[in-house]
Amino acid sequence: MADLVIGIGTRYTDFATSSKTAFNFETTKFLNINVSRLQAYKLDAFQVVADAKVTLEQLEPLLEGYESEFGQTIIELKEEWKLERDRLSKVTFTRESFDPEIKNHFTQEILNEYADALKTELAQTTALIAVNETIAPESTIIASAGSLPGDVQRIWNPTVPNTYNVEYGYSCMGYEVSGALGVKLAEPDKEVYSLVGDGSFLMLHSELITSIQYGQKINVVLFDNSGFGCINNLQMENGGGSYFCEFRTHDNKILNIDYAKVAEGYGAKTYRVNTIEQLKEALEDAKKQEVSTLIDIKVLPKTMTDGYDSWWNVGVAEISNRESIQKVYELRKQKLEMARQF
Numbered sequence: 001m002a003d004l005v006i007g008i009g010t011r012y013t014d015f016a017t018s019s020k021t022a023f024n025f026e027t028t029k030f031l032n033i034n035v036s037r038l039q040a041y042k043l044d045a046f047q048v049v050a051d052a053k054v055t056l057e058q059l060e061p062l063l064e065g066y067e068s069e070f071g072q073t074i075i076e077l078k079e080e081w082k083l084e085r086d087r088l089s090k091v092t093f094t095r096e097s098f099d100p101e102i103k104n105h106f107t108q109e110i111l112n113e114y115a116d117a118l119k120t121e122l123a124q125t126t127a128l129i130a131v132n133e134t135i136a137p138e139s140t141i142i143a144s145a146g147s148l149p150g151d152v153q154r155i156w157n158p159t160v161p162n163t164y165n166v167e168y169g170y171s172c173m174g175y176e177v178s179g180a181l182g183v184k185l186a187e188p189d190k191e192v193y194s195l196v197g198d199g200s201f202l203m204l205h206s207e208l209i210t211s212i213q214y215g216q217k218i219n220v221v222l223f224d225n226s227g228f229g230c231i232n233n234l235q236m237e238n239g240g241g242s243y244f245c246e247f248r249t250h251d252n253k254i255l256n257i258d259y260a261k262v263a264e265g266y267g268a269k270t271y272r273v274n275t276i277e278q279l280k281e282a283l284e285d286a287k288k289q290e291v292s293t294l295i296d297i298k299v300l301p302k303t304m305t306d307g308y309d310s311w312w313n314v315g316v317a318e319i320s321n322r323e324s325i326q327k328v329y330e331l332r333k334q335k336l337e338m339a340r341q342f
Helices: 052-063 071-088 108-118 124-134 148-155 175-186 198-203 206-213 229-237 259-266 276-288 322-341
Strands: 004-008 029-034 046-049 140-143 164-166 192-197 219-224 269-273 293-298
Touching (some): 071 148, 124 148, 124 219, 124 276, 140 175, 148 164, 175 206, 192 198, 206 259, 259 269, 259 293
């Protein structure tokens, strides 16, 4: 909807632009402020190769008295999203008829199998929001690969500046733990939490040992759904089956890996979590520790956030008439055609 997009220091990676489908290039113009001329050229923008702060200080007087026509719309959408976030914080699993966020992938029988194998009925969104509401607001979180970057972008509510550190664009599996150590070295007086999936943890977590070795406490919050859940979603959403992204044995049994025992062997303080109550207790106790901690949270697959286009899925809003559905269809068709041009 915007006529002008001002890109400040952005590289316009796929995450930020939805692979160039998030904008209407026929009507939207771009102004890029960047110290890198290469990045300033992107999206055929008007290029301002300069320091971002200095440039914004010069632009600010030009905006005096201007009020955006989208002001009230933004307020209304934010209130609508608060209701959706509240729903995601209270997802309840049932063995008879459970409707997960990622639909039409696993049958009820398979979901029950995971619940039994992992001994949990905890949804990932519910656990993540509980973490958000339990840790100290001035703590820093780190996320990178899998479904968690999308989850925190949608439902994490930071209330203190410079506490949200998420690697977008390249899905660097394993960055979560090493990045957490880097933040701790830069800000030793702050608590730092690495939000990581079991797949990324297995890819790279050696800096957990480094943090223990040098007395630099980090907190690893591990969401274990016994597989590469994000890639499994991509496989099944694009017409394929579930191929080798579930952690199963040769005789098709779901693995229940004790990551807490792994970290305990390294010397970390560890916790095993299967319920919200256990999660909150673990987070509170982890705050008191001087050594690095790992919280092994067992969550059900297919319970991460889904869709929402760039920020909000029009399908979640209550579309009740044929005309609205047709508009949604035409919009998505237009985005697809735009994507093909690039």
